[in-house]
Amino acid sequence: xxxxxxxxxxxxxxxxxxxxxxxxxxxxxxxxxxxxxxxxxxxxxxxxxxxxxxxxxxxxxxxxxxxxxxxxxxxxxxxxxxxxxxxxxxxxxxxxxxxxxxxxxxxxxxxxxxxxxxxxxxxxxxxxxxxxxxxxxxxxxxxxxxxxxxxxxxxxxxxxxxxxxxxxxxxxxxxxxxxxx
Numbered sequence: 001x002x003x004x005x006x007x008x009x010x011x012x013x014x015x016x017x018x019x020x021x022x023x024x025x026x027x028x029x030x031x032x033x034x035x036x037x038x039x040x041x042x043x044x045x046x047x048x049x050x051x052x053x054x055x056x057x058x059x060x061x062x063x064x065x066x067x068x069x070x071x072x073x074x075x076x077x078x079x080x081x082x083x084x085x086x087x088x089x090x091x092x093x094x095x096x097x098x099x100x101x102x103x104x105x106x107x108x109x110x111x112x113x114x115x116x117x118x119x120x121x122x123x124x125x126x127x128x129x130x131x132x133x134x135x136x137x138x139x140x141x142x143x144x145x146x147x148x149x150x151x152x153x154x155x156x157x158x159x160x161x162x163x164x165x166x167x168x169x170x171x172x173x174x175x176x177x178x179x180x181x
Contacts, residue, residue: 004071004169005037005071005072005169007169008071008072008138008167008168008169009035009037009071009072011132011133011136011138011167012035012037012072012073012074012167013035014132014136015074015129015130015132015133015165016033016035016074016076016129017132018125018128018129018131018132019031019033019074019076019125019126019128019129020033020125021128022121022124022125022127022128022129023121023124024121024124024125025084025086025117025118025120025121026084026085028084030078030079030082030118030121031076031077031078031079031121031122031125032076032077032079032156032157032158032159032162033074033075033076033077034074034075034077034150034155034156035072035073035074035075036072036073036074036075036150036155036164037071037072037073040155041067041068041070041072041073042068043153044067044073044146044149044150044153044155044164045064045065045067045068045149046064047149047152047153048060048063048064048067048145048146048148048149049061049064051109051145051148051149051152052064052145059145060145060148063143063145063146064145066141066143066166066174066175067143067146067149067164067166069168069174070166070167070168070174071167071168071169072166072167073146073164073165073166073167074129074164074165074167075146075147075150075155075156075162075163075164075165076122076125076126076129076147076162076163076164076165077122077147077150077151077156077159077160077161077162077163078114078118078119078121078122078159078160078161078162079158079159079160080104080111080158080159080160081099081100081104081113081114081115081160082115082118083096083099083100083115083118084096084115084117084118086117088116088117090115090116090117091113091114091115091116092113093113096115099113099115104160109144109148109151110147110148110151110160110161110162111160111161112160112161114160114161119161122161122162122163126142126163126165129165130142130165133165133167137169138167138168138169139167139168139169139170139173139174139175139176140165140166140167140168140175141165141166141175142163142164142165143163143164143165143166144163145164146162146163146164146165146166147161147162147163147164148162149164150162150164
């Protein structure tokens with residue numbers, strides 16, 4: 001089937017709709033969405049591999065191979081320092097304003113601090129997107145590594161953390177019996 005990758009791209013679009021319409025705290029969407037295909041997908045795989053080699057993290061190398069073999073990748077990211085004004089303290093600060101005014105930590109794969117309610121919004125959105133891929137029988141896997149690569153490449157400006165969901169329509173699920181890179 002010549003247009004299989006295009007059909008996967010269509011499902012990727014439906015996945016972003018599922019993520020966008022997923023429930024969010026106070027009904028406010030503080031997430032960003034992007035579909036990577038073609039050259040952008042190759043760039044993502046290369047960045048995941050580069051970061052894995054630099055940080056000596058073999059699972060990044062394994063995931064880079066999966067990303068490179070995928071038809072598309074949906075990236076869902078959390079906008080930096082977004083808050084709910086609930087002052088719940090889950091982020092480690094007494095008030096949301098304190099978290100927003102805190103210095104940004106940038107020494108890891110993601111930056112922070114992050115509102116834990118908004119991080120939960122991200123998780124629910126990722127779950128909704130994966131549900132849509134499953135409904136359309138598209139093989140997928142939620143990848144922290146793909147999110148790291150997307151952030152490092154600046155694919156989601158203004159986001160400080162993200163997850164990627166690479167997608168593949170093939171005769172065998174490439175995400176099933178993966179071997180550590």
